[in-house]
Amino acid sequence: MNDDRPAATQADLPAIRERWVGVEFDVATFEMEPGRMVAWATACGDTDPRFIDPTHPDFQAYPNFTSHCTTHRVLPDEFPKIGPGFGIDGGKTVDCLGPIRAGDVLTGAATIADIYDKTGRSGTMVFIVQRMTYHNQRGEHVSTVDWKMIRQL
Amino acid sequence: MTSPEPTSSDPASSGYGVTFDQIELGDELPVEHPDVSLERVKLWCDAADQHFPRFLDHEAARAEGLPGALVPGIMNQGFLLALLHRWAPSATVRKIDTVFRGQMVIETELTITGAVTDTDEDERTVEVDLTVVGPDGRTGVIGTAILAFE
Numbered sequence: 001m002n003d004d005r006p007a008a009t010q011a012d013l014p015a016i017r018e019r020w021v022g023v024e025f026d027v028a029t030f031e032m033e034p035g036r037m038v039a040w041a042t043a044c045g046d047t048d049p050r051f052i053d054p055t056h057p058d059f060q061a062y063p064n065f066t067s068h069c070t071t072h073r074v075l076p077d078e079f080p081k082i083g084p085g086f087g088i089d090g091g092k093t094v095d096c097l098g099p100i101r102a103g104d105v106l107t108g109a110a111t112i113a114d115i116y117d118k119t120g121r122s123g124t125m126v127f128i129v130q131r132m133t134y135h136n137q138r139g140e141h142v143s144t145v146d147w148k149m150i151r152q153l
Numbered sequence: 154m155t156s157p158e159p160t161s162s163d164p165a166s167s168g169y170g171v172t173f174d175q176i177e178l179g180d181e182l183p184v185e186h187p188d189v190s191l192e193r194v195k196l197w198c199d200a201a202d203q204h205f206p207r208f209l210d211h212e213a214a215r216a217e218g219l220p221g222a223l224v225p226g227i228m229n230q231g232f233l234l235a236l237l238h239r240w241a242p243s244a245t246v247r248k249i250d251t252v253f254r255g256q257m258v259i260e261t262e263l264t265i266t267g268a269v270t271d272t273d274e275d276e277r278t279v280e281v282d283l284t285v286v287g288p289d290g291r292t293g294v295i296g297t298a299i300l301a302f303e
Contacts, residue, residue, distance in 0.1 A: 036201075036202075039199060039200035040231070043228065043231070044187075044232055044234065044235045045185075045232060046235040046238055047235075048239075064234060064249065090252065091250070091296075092226065092227060092250075093248070093250040094230075096245070096246055096249075
């Protein structure tokens with residue numbers, strides 16, 4: 001989808017931070033399927049039975065398994081245009097707060113956790129940190145994933 | 154290429170299977186070369202429901218201006234977790250923070266490394282710096298993990 005809006009400038013960033021940091025903009029649920037949990041750990045080369053054997057008494061999802069559990073929207077619908085296109089995936093931070101078991105149903109909520117910029121030889125890059133927080137069906141906070149999206153002004 | 158099997162019968166010499174009391178600041182983890190065959194990457198893409206041509210098809214990736222089909226960033230993070238689990242099987246990963254700095258191409262030889270940068274006797278935690286390096290020596294991923302021991 002084309003976005004014909006004018007792109008934000010560096011001068012706009014303080015107001016964008018003020019408006020959007022902390023805003024929750026999407027929620028989705030995710031069922032933890034044992035087959036996918038095993039395949040993920042196996043593909044990563046792990047041999048620990050906690051992650052590849054569904055009959056193990058401590059069988060659980062891989063520590064970064066929630067990284068792929070994303071909501072439909074990457075950013076809020078009205079979020080300003082910053083730089084061209086999708087940008088670059090700058091990395092992921094995963095906080096592993098509790099075991100995620102097969103059959104658990106996680107509720108993931110997406111917020112804008114931070115917006116900051118860095119200027120280097122190639123110009124100014126804007127880092128948009130999308131935070132997903134995951135709670136299981138008992139309301140326990142089991143995982144947080146921060147995703148840094150990098151866009152060039 | 155496959156990850157080496159841990160030789161837990163002699164953890165001190167293999168570098169695998171360490172306990173908290175065996176870990177010293179500056180210790181290096183065993184070096185590994187993860188399996189980034191198309192088959193393995195496809196298995197991960199199926200598990201993650203991420204069937205993007207840029208991960209699975211060299212020609213499609215090159216058409217996007219990439220050097221070839223890419224190892225997904227989150228899968229690289231998973232290789233680092235597998236190394237940590239082999240190195241310290243009694244520990245639990247509390248946090249892993251990775252920065253994706255460069256593109257790692259599938260069906261090449263990647264090298265993953267780790268080194269202990271902090272230990273906390275009271276909390277029984279260890280901090281480890283991690284890297285994924287491509288065959289040309291470029292670093293594709295840097296990261297830090299915190300492990301907790303019983």
